Amino acid sequence: xxxxxxxxxxxxxxxxxxxxxxxxxxxxLAASNxxxxxxxxxxxxxxxxxxxxxxxxxxLNLNKKTSNPIxxxxxxxxHEAYTFVFQNDQCIYFSQDLPDGIIVKExxxxxxxxxxxxxxxxxxxxxxxxxxQNGLCVWLRKGVNLTKPVQLIFLSEGTEQAAIHxxxxxxxxxxxxxxxxxxxxxxxxxxxxxxxxxxxLEENSFLSVHKLQNEEGEDFHFSTExxxxxxxxxxxxxxxxxxxxxxRNDVNVFVDGxxxxxFLNGAYLSKGIQHIxxxxxxxxxxxxxxxxxxxxxxxxxxxxxxxxxxxxVRPDAQKIAAFQSNANVLIGDEASVNSKPELEIYADDVKxxxxxxxxxxxxxxxxxxxxxxxxxxxxxxxxxxxxxxxVFEKITSPAVVTFLNQVLSERFNxxxxxxxxx
Amino acid sequence: xxxxxxxxASIDGKEILRxxxxxxxxxxxxxxxxxxxxxxxxxxxxxxxxxxxxxxxGEVIFEGTDLLSLSxxxxxxxxxxxxFQYPVEIPGVSNVNFLRTAINEIRAYKGEESLSAKxxxxxxxxxxxxxxxxxxxxxxxxxxxxxGGEKKRNEIFQMAMLAPKLAILDETDxxxxxxxxxxxxxGVNQLKSPENAAIVITHYQRLLxxxxxxxxxxxxxxxxxxxxxxxxxxxxxxxxxDWIKDAHPTV
Numbered sequence: 133x134x135x136x137x138x139x140x141x142x143x144x145x146x147x148x149x150x151x152x153x154x155x156x157x158x159x160x161l162a163a164s165n166x167x168x169x170x171x172x173x174x175x176x177x178x179x180x181x182x183x184x185x186x187x188x189x190x191x192l193n194l195n196k197k198t199s200n201p202i203x204x205x206x207x208x209x210x211h212e213a214y215t216f217v218f219q220n221d222q223c224i225y226f227s228q229d230l231p232d233g234i235i236v237k238e239x240x241x242x243x244x245x246x247x248x249x250x251x252x253x254x255x256x257x258x259x260x261x262x263x264x265q266n267g268l269c270v271w272l273r274k275g276v277n278l279t280k281p282v283q284l285i286f287l288s289e290g291t292e293q294a295a296i297h298x299x300x301x302x303x304x305x306x307x308x309x310x311x312x313x314x315x316x317x318x319x320x321x322x323x324x325x326x327x328x329x330x331x332x333l334e335e336n337s338f339l340s341v342h343k344l345q346n347e348e349g350e351d352f353h354f355s356t357e358x359x360x361x362x363x364x365x366x367x368x369x370x371x372x373x374x375x376x377x378x379x380r381n382d383v384n385v386f387v388d389g390x391x392x393x394x395f396l397n398g399a400y401l402s403k404g405i406q407h408i409x410x411x412x413x414x415x416x417x418x419x420x421x422x423x424x425x426x427x428x429x430x431x432x433x434x435x436x437x438x439x440x441x442x443x444x445v446r447p448d449a450q451k452i453a454a455f456q457s458n459a460n461v462l463i464g465d466e467a468s469v470n471s472k473p474e475l476e477i478y479a480d481d482v483k484x485x486x487x488x489x490x491x492x493x494x495x496x497x498x499x500x501x502x503x504x505x506x507x508x509x510x511x512x513x514x515x516x517x518x519x520x521x522x523v524f525e526k527i528t529s530p531a532v533v534t535f536l537n538q539v540l541s542e543r544f545n546x547x548x549x550x551x552x553x554x
Numbered sequence: 555x556x557x558x559x560x561x562x563a564s565i566d567g568k569e570i571l572r573x574x575x576x577x578x579x580x581x582x583x584x585x586x587x588x589x590x591x592x593x594x595x596x597x598x599x600x601x602x603x604x605x606x607x608x609x610x611x612g613e614v615i616f617e618g619t620d621l622l623s624l625s626x627x628x629x630x631x632x633x634x635x636x637x638f639q640y641p642v643e644i645p646g647v648s649n650v651n652f653l654r655t656a657i658n659e660i661r662a663y664k665g666e667e668s669l670s671a672k673x674x675x676x677x678x679x680x681x682x683x684x685x686x687x688x689x690x691x692x693x694x695x696x697x698x699x700x701x702g703g704e705k706k707r708n709e710i711f712q713m714a715m716l717a718p719k720l721a722i723l724d725e726t727d728x729x730x731x732x733x734x735x736x737x738x739x740x741g742v743n744q745l746k747s748p749e750n751a752a753i754v755i756t757h758y759q760r761l762l763x764x765x766x767x768x769x770x771x772x773x774x775x776x777x778x779x780x781x782x783x784x785x786x787x788x789x790x791x792x793x794x795x796d797w798i799k800d801a802h803p804t805v
Contacts, residue, residue: 500642500696503602504656504712505630505663514655518646518695 141190142172142255148195149263149294155244156261164258174255183438183470184380184409189352194294194324196221204287207316209344210531213283220288220295220323221265233276233307239267239298247300248332250358252384257356260298260328267297267327272307272337281310281529288351291321299329303337303365310340312529315355315376317347328356333365335389340368342532346539347376356382363389370527373400373408374539383412390420398427399523401544402435403464409438416449419479425456428523430516431467439471441486447478456486461519463493463512513546555580555720555751556621561612562776563600569610570596572776578720581748585762585787586755588773589795594755595639597773598724602636603629617719630656631663633719637709637726644696649708650678652696653715660716681714685741703734710741721745721752727761739764759791774798 146168152161173190174181201224204217216236217225223238230236246269268284288295303309317323325347333339347353353376361367373379385394400408414423429437439458460469473486493515501511527533540546556578563571570593578584588594600607601614603626614621621629644652658668669677682692685707697705706726713721723742727735742752742765754765762770762784770786771778774795779802780786790798 494642494644496642497644497647499604499626500638500644501647501652501656502626503630503636503638504652504716505627505660506652506656507627507659508625510655510659511627514647514652515644518644521646 140172142168145173145190145192145194146259146263148193149296150196150265152262152264153240153266154264154298155242155247157244160249161262164261167253168255168258168262171255180254180411180440183436184407188378189324192292192322192324192352194292197290197293199290202287202289202318204285207285207287207314209283209312209314209535210281212531213281213312215283215285216268217285217287218266218295218297220290220293221297223266231278233273234278235271235273237269239264239269239300242269242300248302248330250330250360250384250386252358254356254382256326256354256380256382257328260296260326260356263294263296264298264328265296267299269300270302272301272303272309274304275306276304277307278309281312281531283312283314285314285316286325286327288317288320288323288325288347290323292323293320294324294326296324296326297328299327300332301329301339302332303334303339305335305337307334308338310529311342312532313341313343315343315345315347315353317349317351320347320349320351323351325351326354328358331357331359331367333359333361333367335362336364337362338366340528341370342527342529343369343371344532344535345371345373345376345379350377352377353379354382355380357384359383359385361385361387361389361392361394364391365389366393368395368397368528370397370532371399371410372527372532372536373398373402374536375543376406376408378407380409381411383410385412385414385423386417387415387421387423388417390418392418392421394421394423395526396423396425396427397523397526398429399520400427400429400437401520401540402429402437402467403432403544404435405433406435407437408435411438411440413442414444414454416443416445416452416454419448419450419452421449422453423455426523426526427458428460428520429469430461430520431464431469433464434466435464436467437469439469439488440474441472442474442476443484443486445477445479445482445484449479450481452479452482452484454482454484458488459519460490461493461516462490463516509545517546555582555617557615559613559615561600561614562610563596563607564610565596565607570607570776571600573612574773574777576771576778578751578753580719580751582768583746583752583754583765585767585770586753586773586778587757587759587770587787587790589799590757592773593776594757594773595724598636598639598722598755601629601634601722602626627659628663630716630718631660635713635716635718635721637706637713637721637723639724639726639728641697641705641709643698643700645698647696649692649694649696650674653678653712657715677715682711684714684744685710686737687711702729703731706730706734706738707741710738714741714745717745719750721750723752723754725755725757727756727758735761736764759787762787772798774802
């Protein structure tokens with residue numbers, strides 16, 4: 133239950149936000165408005181927001197400035213993709229060259245009937261429902277195997293600008309695609325980004341999503357992914373948070389079919405005063421499914437991180453194998469992390485495990501490497517890269533691997549090539 | 555090769571080395587023996603550059619350079635090698651990749667070109683055979699899941715790969731069965747040359763049956779209190795350390 137603290141803050145926050153341009157049922161809109169009015173922003177007494185204070189966001193003075201489209205090509209990871217680009221609240225590039233079997237629309241062009249919905253609420257989703265300006269909607273038709281990935285780029289730019297979008301992806305039976313969602317900013321100052329993406333995986337469909345968060349400057353970023361999986365579907369989300377002033381990810385997976393596989397991978401690397409919060413929920417509603425969750429982070433300087441991973445196994449969901457692991461290394465003296473795994477298991481024939489670790493760099497290992505002639509910097513990099521390696525290995529997109537290597541080397545002075553096998 | 559003069563070192567305010575003097579020349583093998591707590595491992599750590607120790611007096615000249623002013627990695631690059639008493643496990647960092655990084659950083663320090671992957675791998679094959687280390691171990695994570703004997707053989711393998719001028723073996727014999735001891739000693743002996751030297755730190759004499767020292771020093775309360783030939787080790791084995799302690803009650 134989100135508590136009433138200062139509804140007036142919420143009202144002033146929403147003051148200059150335009151109403152949603154997307155079709156939404158009147159009663160849904162009214163319900164969201166009412167919750168926002170009554171509950172305002174959650175405060176630190178609300179468990180889900182205990183470690184991610186919203187004061188700085190609540191006091192933003194968002195406005196709307198029209199700016200010229202900026203050149204986005206530099207932010208594209210690959211030419212071999214169907215690319216769609218949003219700058220703040222506008223769609224600035226929409227790939228026209230699409231193969232048969234895929235239908236893509238801007239969210240503003242969707243009819244009410246074309247939207248599917250999730251029974252899940254948060255103040256972030258409510259703000260999205262009431263103020264979304266656009267987004268991308270993709271249907272992949274039955275049996276279509278998309279050979280090139282869909283690339284979705286969200287660029288933010290300016291000062292105290294809002295980018296509120298809602299995306300929807302529907303994968304019909306036996307279809308398969310890869311999605312790259314890339315978040316970046318150009319000298320953003322206190323921009324507010326709220327992206328809700330909803331994924332519907334029908335029977336035997338396969339979706340792999342790479343989400344890259346690499347915003348420079350002082351932006352506030354809220355990402356929500358809601359996933360609905362039917363029989364024998366396979367879903368992977370790999371979240372790489374490499375930059376960003378304040379980042380919150382909410383991932384909610386409803387495994388509503390048998391024979392499904394779900395993979396949630398996350399890597400977060402922070403420094404300065406960055407704050408990165410990953411909240412995930414996997415709800416096993418049906419039997420005979422596997423889920424694997426691996427999140428790892430390295431926090432430097434004064435940065436902070438939060439991990440909260442919930443796994444539910446419902447009473448009739450037998451034969452579930454659910455594995456969750458979160459590991460953290462604090463390399464900054466003033467860095468901190470709060471990690472909380474939660475398992476709620478109501479079925480008796482399941483195999484579930486979770487693990488959470490928080491540690492520091494093994495100084496004895498660093499000394500050992502140095503004593504063999506390796507510089508202290510390289511030694512630290514070797515040990516940290518080795519720590520992150522099992523998450524990085526899960527990245528299946530070559531374009532994302534190239535991008536990751538580039539960011540690691542430029543921003544963190546890491547070099548993954550030292551670990552490559554000959 | 556190395557000259558240690560009046561070395562004093564302490565940890566957490568407690569003085570461990572109290573005026574240690576030692577000179578080792580190229581081509582020599584020196585054994586340092588002594589009872590527990592004499593400062594044997596402290597000497598190894600101080601020479602390798604472990605920063606938990608504070609040097610309060612003295613100097614160490616290694617090949618004409620002030621060793622104590624160098625960082626740990628530069629000491630290694632100048633040709634100093636420490637075989638650890640307790641080799642560290644480093645999950646995720648493979649033995650060969652870490653060694654290749656080390657060799658190439660050392661070569662860069664000396665202004666030499668990097669070793670090609672091909673030449674590096676043939677060096678790995680040659681040197682791992684020397685200590686009978688399974689080549690599969692070479693590609694595993696550093697020391698992870700290695701047995702005690704494998705860890706010590708891995709130390710000697712690394713020593714063979716890096717070809718140091720001065721090797722310090724810190725209780726390399728501890729925890730080794732007789733076969734492993736023989737293999738480790740064989741490796742050390744094969745690496746011996748007129749250009750390099752070794753300091754063998756040990757509590758027991760048995761390693762010295764295999765690695766024959768030119769000099770044996772007894773370290774007690776942070777000083778070298780007795781020096782002799784290899785027969786001194788046998789005497790210590792026979793009589794224990796009590797006669798040394800009795801002879802130096804006030805050190």
